[in-house]
């Protein structure tokens with residue numbers, strides 16, 4: 237295991253991902269967690285991440301007392317990156333000061349001493365790296381040597397070979413350090429002697445074993461399937477472990493896309509052989525949403541209805557099975573849990589009592605379900621990888637995200653007004669199908685249509701019309717936190733607009749959303 241201690245850098249998750257991409261299992265926990273959390277994980281290598289702090293400020297985060305002695309006496313390799321290097325230098329008795337010149341951005345560094353971390357590079361060889369620091373190491377602790385310096389003379393890489401401590405002032409994990417991945421590879425394999433062998437197949441086997449050890453032979457488990465990648469992969473994995481003691485529910489809330497219920501159910505039953513109960517609750521949801529125009533109010537109403545249906549499903553199962561379902565499967569991913577320290581022990585505990593504010597949206601406390609979160613150590617692309625091994629159909633794995641409140645946040649204003657939902661469904665279907673036909677679906681993070689409760693004047697078939705306006709939104713993004721609007725070819729837009737106006741009754745104007753996030757959000761409500 238390679239353990240990353242997080243000191244708040246925006247790149248910390250990236251270090252974890254880069255190392256996993258080298259087939260080495262890595263975990264990230266808070267840099268300030270107790271020593272016992274670190275030692276119980278028994279890492280071979282610990283990486284101290286960068287961070288926005290200065291080691292001189294009063295509230296600067298630091299690793300637990302005893303960490304350095306523990307690492308040294310157990311032969312654990314330690315690599316400090318940026319703030320991590322400065323922290324190591326300061327805690328070991330060296331000196332960190334505000335640099336005469338701050339270093340931000342792309343920069344050359346020159347090797348001053350042969351070191352395994354730079355592979356075959358010789359003294360005088362240069363590397364382009366990405367720097368982002370104000371402080372610098374001014375005096376190194378005893379035993380440390382400078383391995384590379386920046387073109388401005390600042391310390392860029394250090395080592396204390398005897399004690400197995402290393403440091404890089406720059407960020408090898410970002411793509412702007414073109415040889416950064418190589419540096420991490422040399423460090424892990426040549427310097428630390430780590431074995432590459434972490435495979436998604438092993439993750440699957442391990443997770444199945446954990447589920448089997450957690451769920452007793454007469455226990456039943458429920459799972460709410462949304463039709464999205466995460467819940468589908470989580471359910472498929474749990475089903476592989478415990479078979480038909482898993483009971484899935486898919487809720488048609490009347491806010492789904494064109495033929496979504498049929499398409500999703502077909503995939504679950506035909507391709508995945510998952511036992512799914514489909515609950516048609518569209519009337520229930522839509523009647524509660526009638527007349528509601530406030531976006532937050534819509535979300536709250538939808539969340540509450542989901543809980544009611546879910547509760548009823550659990551209750552029905554209890555009647556049928558004579559026993560309450562004991563567990564709930566959730567498709568929680570690693571980025572959702574990465575902020576907090578894992579519980580002392582392993583960080584691999586798979587069940588704990590549900591909290592009302594959990595991402596299911598506040599399940600009733602008296603349900604007392606325990607959580608099974610088999611994806612909670614994985615990133616999104618790793619979940620897709622696991623899905624492939626579990627034979628989840630590829631188009632399913634590549635589906636664009638769809639929000640929990642569904643089309644309610646894509647029909648502005650009252651969703652029950654006229655045939656707004658029908659219109660947005662048809663427009664969306666034409667738009668998405670055209671995107672697929674153009675072969676650009678996988679280059680887009682998310683694309684969809686939005687219904688605007690606005691009418692404008694048009695002319696169709698020599699007749700004046702007064703019909704609705706729709707807008708098309710397509711964005712590229714890494715994680716949905718920020719996004720840029722996708723730049724379509726003009727010919728594509730012309731064709732789509734024509735198709736929409738020719739085929740969707742009630743629409744005479746198509747607009748395109750050309751706003752990034754920020755300042756907009758991806759969804760319109």
Ligand code: XMP
Nearest residue numbers: 637638639640641682716753757758759760
């Ligand atoms: P925004 O609109 O906040 O969306 O830029 C970012 C990403 O999150 C999705 N989204 C949601 N997903 N429940 C969800 O499961 C929600 O309430 C919700 N709201 C937004 C959105 O589709 C985008 O991918």
